[in-house]
Amino acid sequence: MIISKQKDRQELLAALEGRDRIFLVGCAACATACKSGGEEEVFQLQEWLGGQGKEVTGSVVIDEACHIMRAARDLRQHYAQIEEAQALLVLACGAGIQSVSGSTDRLVIGGVNSLFLGNVRRFGQYEEKCSLCGECILNETAGICPVTNCAKGLLNGPCGGMEEGRCEADRDSECAWVQIYERLKTQGRQGVFARTVAPKNWAKGGKPGKHKLK
């Protein structure tokens, strides 16, 4: 799931400067789960905008705002309300915002910051475990990602900052390499320690995003 967080209200207000009629868009998937852009947040934002002297011409919560076709279809159904508005304010992750900005010529203002691809521990508590590097090394690291969980993204073992199993960058966290080492040991495997991992091919992460998956 994409973890996102609403931008602060002052920043939103500045972005809305001079636009008094707003159409609101939320997302029924990740942004709802993160409480950054579901029905409830759209409603709260509508109330707040009213208090700021703005008019909300309408709103929609798209099933999955990242779904380009679905976003386009849902927006078409609110054509008149969108025409009336001077801007669309979108409470969805950056991908969702761009589905919307790709389907309208109207000004689109993003209302959230996207943070990371998150695992859910429980609602409201998310953990970053994968940073989508395009060249997955988990099979050799006992299922623990050093690209994401090692503060330096090292691929060949711990740095000199590891102390008593804790990470140099955050003494409250375990060093990812100690976790990898210990889990490999319980599995009786050498894993990533059996070879020297070559420099990462960052091109596989594919920026700008032109992935062709068949």
Add this chain to the structure above:
Amino acid sequence: MSKLQQQLDAGQFVVTAEIAPPKGSDPSEALAKARSFSGVTAINVTDNQGANMRMSPLALAALLVRQGQEPVLQLTCRDRNRLALQSDLLGAAALGVENLLILSGDHARFGDHPEAKSVFDLDSVQLLQAVEGLTLGQDLAGRSLEVAPRFCCGAAVSPSAEPFELMFQKFAKKVEAGAGFFQTQAVFDPPALERFMAAARPLGVPVLLGVLLVKSARMARFLNQHIPGVQVPEPLVERLEQAADPLDEGVAIARDMVAQARSLCQGVHLMTLGHEERIPEILHQTG
């Protein structure tokens, strides 16, 4: 061939020390400090140590060469991607800098630019491989160099880091990746050093023991709390506390560690933190 390389090859006892580049554009003080070192084969030049921005170590290393001293250029993976690292390496060779110490680098979070984007495009093992590739005439993309540089390339190790086996696996990878010598994090604990050297010796790579001049009990406690892999044992902290002159006591402790190094390692890397004038005393052989 660098003097450092010659002495390492000849199995001589090698002494290195270090200086930090200035936080400013005038190198004269750092250069004067380097000139005051005596009995030292090569001088490490630190690379934005602790992620604090300072003058480029490559520039200071080249200035050391110019004043007839031999630098060990420290190069970290934190601040440069693989293009910048390799081009700095070729530049270093062109400027007469032959000795390198390859490091991953401290995390930017604790430096003076905590908002910086850390690079870590390569890790220290991969950078060691890149250095070896360059000396063989090939860059990381597999392209040939017109003229290959020559380096004496080392790496770092924390002999008392735990888990020992995990630390040692990384050490072994660095050896395999072409590290020609090691400088260690400061060690104050002879048994920990013996344990490490017993495991390291069969790999046949020279190890220079990191010897840090501890000036006071307060500094020892600070090291214990804040510097990863450095542990000053309690009896030594007490010795410093009770000493009439803690700095003299620190010199005595450093001397003991140099004596350890003489029997277990192939040299020492001295970190004297502003007390370079004590180096001859620290190195002075007793008994």
